[in-house]
Amino acid sequence: MIVVRLCLNGLTQVARASLEELKLDYEDFLRQRGLAEWQRGHPLRQALIDRHCKNADEVARWVIEAAKSGGPSGQSRQCGQDAERSTPSTKSTLSTERYPELSANAVLTLLVVACALLDHQVARLAADFESKGGFTERLYKVRAAKRRTQS
Template sequence: MSELIPKHGGYRKLKSFQVSQLIYDVTVRFCERYIDRFSRTRDQMTQAARSGVQNIAEGSQTSATSKKFEIKLTQVARASLEELTLDYEDFLRQRKLPKLPPQHPALVRFKELRCKTLEEVQVWVAQEKKRGTDKHGHQRKQKTDDENQAAAYVSASPCSPLSSACLAANAALSLLNLATYLLDRQVERLAIDFENQGGFTERLYKIRSAKRKEHLKDAGLS
């Protein structure tokens, strides 16, 4: 049976699953704080985030009997996270908040943290907000090169210093960029494995053919 039903599952160890799960947690919290509870967008964002997580898990679990289905579900997860990416971008654009470029100092610091939990993301948001204000809550004068660079990116925006909503949305977009990259790589690998090894049907035919030859040999007919 190990030849017919190989080891499968193990999705919790996938980096794509771990990042997608964090995106789900961040999105649930984000929607609770910043999206009207009567808005369809709130449900759509939450469901898109959940779909990313659930389809990675389901695809991994069904991989034993259908490699094609695993590829399909992984693609569904990828599409769901792309939809969620657009929702976060719309949130920023409609409120005239900046979408920070990858080299923005705040995002550089975020990526260096490699957050694994919602709480770690929340700590980063709080730290970045504190960077932009003095003890009286006023915008702090930029003194370092990094801080001057950060100010230049957002100088034309009302989001300076960066608000919690702006920071949280950009953190989610950074995580989504990582997750979609990982899923693209995952689909490529799955496609190569399927091309080289086949799927359940091919394994079933191979095993049945081997058994038939064995029976014929035992019966002295081969």
Template sequence: MTDPEPLIPKHGGYRRLKSFQVSQLVYDVTVRFCNQYVDKRSRTHDQMVQAARSGVQNIAEGSAASATSKKTELKLTQVARASLEELKLDFEDFLRHRGHELLDPQHPALRRFKTLQPKTLHEVQAWVAEERRQATEAQGLSRTLTDRQEVVHSSFPVRGRPCLTTLSSACLAANAALSLLNLACYLLDRQVAKLAADFENEGGFTERLYRVRTSRRNQQR
């Protein structure tokens, strides 16, 4: 015999959602990023932080409301998704306006970032520092090799040294945030699709109330 359907099912387990965990990391990264690279007196600073916060808060609020309103959960989860999309545009604008590179998803630095799968702000900061260190060392090695070649071939004109582009900390941090945002948006898209399917197949609180009351009447006969 199956257990009767509860009128108020388990709800509010948003902290276990991968979408919430990634969005919370996005918020932490955004706050740190804005405090370092965006004028605190500007509207952009406030808007970016609030968009990141909206992503986190609406996931939590939607999960908490799911007990009595699947419609509200679906709506708030979609609001969270929209807020993070807005934040993506802000980070892209930052890169474009500052002349920084928007890295391709297959860029070696981003591939290392994805492999790392950071869970905390400290891990993201450590990745930025490590990428900067490796780039600086590679640049120094290239200059040393070039200097040696110039000594050996000093009788020949030097047409120029190889130029290695070292990504700035701001560029790396913004691209890391965008990578996390892409993941969060992907997870929220899947979450919204599942919520929509569940609502279509099972209905919301009203339908559940009807099923529970009908089941109780049948048991009392």
């Protein structure tokens, strides 16, 4: 029983560490380019979560739509920390300039969701293990029941 718990915990920690490392890479990407990182209450972050995208193509479509609309209010604006110092752009240039910030923040948002789902899965596996036992334990019960019915 302890071995299964350690295995589950170990694999979970490896997965979580990989996600956290990827998260740091995307945070560095935004910081190095002077782009804004969306905090928890950011409207675009919430809009992406509310969209419930089912695959990467849906996320890509959302990024394109968000870039074209200029944000949740539909007003064009520049992203990042250096927006005031930038030279004016045409709408099409402005929307394509937003792709790196939108894409990186979309990935960061999805990483947060993935970590939360991983945490829920681990909690469920632990609860199932405690209530139903591990594979070997269940196999023993099935074999013992079969022996009793054969006797």
